[in-house]
Amino acid sequence: MVHLDISETSQVLSVIGGYICIVGLVSFFLKEKMFMSEPLVALLIGVAFGPIGADIFNPFRWVGYDQHQLESLSFQVSRIVIAIQVLFTGISLPKAYCWRHRLSLFVLLIPVMTCAWFVSALLVWAFIPNLTFLEALVVGSCVTPTDPVLANSICKEKYVPLEVRNIILAEAGANDGLGFPFLNPVSSLGEAIGQWFYNVLLYQILLSVLIGAVIGYIARRCLKYCEGRNLIDRESFLAFGVALTFFTVGWVGIIGSDDILCCFVVGNSLTWDDWFRIRSEEDSFQEVIDMLLNSAVFLYIGAVIPWNEFGNYWDITPWRLVLLGITVMLARRLPWVLLAMKFIPPISSSWKDALFTGYFGPIGVGAVFYIEVAHHAIPDDGTRERLRAVVAPVVYFMVLTSVIVHGITIPIGKSMQHTLTLTRSKSGAQFISRLPPPVPFGGALPTHDTNATSEPKEASARDVGVHDDATAPNSGTGTPAAFSRTNTLSMSRTNTMTQGVHWGENTVGHSVQSSGRTSPSNNDSTSHSSNPNLVQPSTHAMVQ
The missing domain is CATH 1.20.1530.20 (Na+/H+ antiporter like fold)
Known part of the structure; x- marks a missing residue:
């Protein structure tokens, strides 16, 4: 015959451990969407499993109702x-x-x-x-x-x-x-x-x-x-x-x-x-x-609240x-x-x-x-x-x-x-455009060249989100004669993206701060030079 050890210790551990595991799985949702703090949730669970609820988490029994x-x-x-x-x-x-x-x-x-x-x-x-x-x-x-x-x-x-x-x-x-x-x-x-x-x-x-x-x-x-x-x-x-x-x-x-x-x-x-x-x-x-x-x-406090008084x-x-x-x-x-x-x-x-x-x-x-x-x-x-x-x-x-x-x-x-x-x-902010320029009515849409090589093509200034004033004077086709581009993407908690467009001896840098959550410490930011997961395109590619 199976022997069940329904002791006070086992019940207490099951309630505390189950609460931490289950509530922990949805903790972000409870805090950010339901606007419920950890003490509030724990206190409500303590009431639910306490003497006036399921009577599993009962501190009064631990001390023999003394x-x-x-x-x-x-x-x-x-x-x-x-x-x-x-x-x-x-x-x-x-x-x-x-x-x-x-x-x-x-x-x-x-x-x-x-x-x-x-x-x-x-x-x-x-x-x-x-x-x-x-x-x-x-x-x-x-x-x-x-x-x-x-x-x-x-x-x-x-x-x-x-x-x-x-x-x-x-x-x-x-x-x-x-x-x-x-x-x-x-x-x-x-x-x-x-x-x-x-x-x-x-x-x-x-x-x-x-x-x-x-x-x-x-x-x-x-x-x-x-x-x-x-x-x-x-x-x-x-x-x-x-x-x-x-x-x-x-x-x-x-x-x-x-x-x-x-x-x-x-x-x-x-x-x-x-x-x-x-x-x-x-x-x-x-x-x-x-x-x-x-x-x-707060599980304990929820269980010992003297409701009958x-x-x-x-x-x-x-x-x-x-x-x-x-x-x-x-x-x-x-x-x-x-x-x-x-x-x-x-x-x-x-x-x-x-x-x-x-x-x-x-x-x-x-x-x-x-x-x-x-x-x-x-x-x-x-x-x-x-x-x-x-x-x-x-x-x-x-x-x-x-x-x-x-x-x-x-x-x-x-x-x-x-x-x-x-x-x-956001209503007053000016965002850097990452969309291609609008095509005039009646103009030809850009086509995909199927004969292009499989080598990766260096992104233009427009592709990396740089405004027209950051591009070089073109030769009439809208494409710079020659330039190299450095694009460094930091995967830090501050989600900061730094983009630089190099043209000859001059460099124009652009820094965009995203709207993600910021870290309370400056030590949390990650250097792009030491993180192997960062995307670092080659700086030697040239577009003629």
């Missing part, structure tokens, strides 16, 4: 994912980016983030009944930081200008580690002030920044030394960032400092001189890790949650970024960039992480039972709202803007 064990599992999963993501975010930023844009980051992390915290708390206090404002501040602190996982997944170069993308990622990486100070109002005012100074400001923030800078500096020097003496292979070089994340999270977590902020500083320090970033961006290792992490963590439980009715989600998306961040845009140089010159930066403040894995941090911070003496029961369903609904809203509106809005811009550009 709520405390589930909270601990969610905390550790989100902690590892965020740590890897913020370190990768730090690596992806240009040379000394956080120092050069310290004013912009200060404005986004201190006044803007503080205003977003208070606005979120006010909205929670208004829509969720029977909460004190102090308790609403705790709930608001969970949704205040910009999520680095969603930001890095949705905010790509093809949708967002590079400067705007960098400032959003830098803020997302830093503010996810700076979210801890906002959780302290659960204590009395005097105790909170004391803890904020010596425990939060000194021990968690300043100490983690110092440790991260030292770890990143030592790691960079060791990598340069070993790479320069051929002591490290390529695979270990690429995996170094992930290993450094585990090392940092482990040791900083042992001493009780802010391991998330420390990982972001490690990434910045590691690529402070751009050496590691340039060397590692030649491969797509970090992008692959990012995709795998996004798939796994979105009803009348603790008076959290659906209409309250919907109104809370809409108002938080609009008022939590957007007005304050617009007011402070003049002090943020990357967006100060464009209202569109400021609107996008203010609107794009996703709530995702970081909020799930702070749910569990809040559970640890809330006193377990029965005085804050309502707060402990309310924080998870409210924040999870905010995560669901943000993944859907930001995962759909950002790609659609930016693609529409790109389409309109491309249409305007």
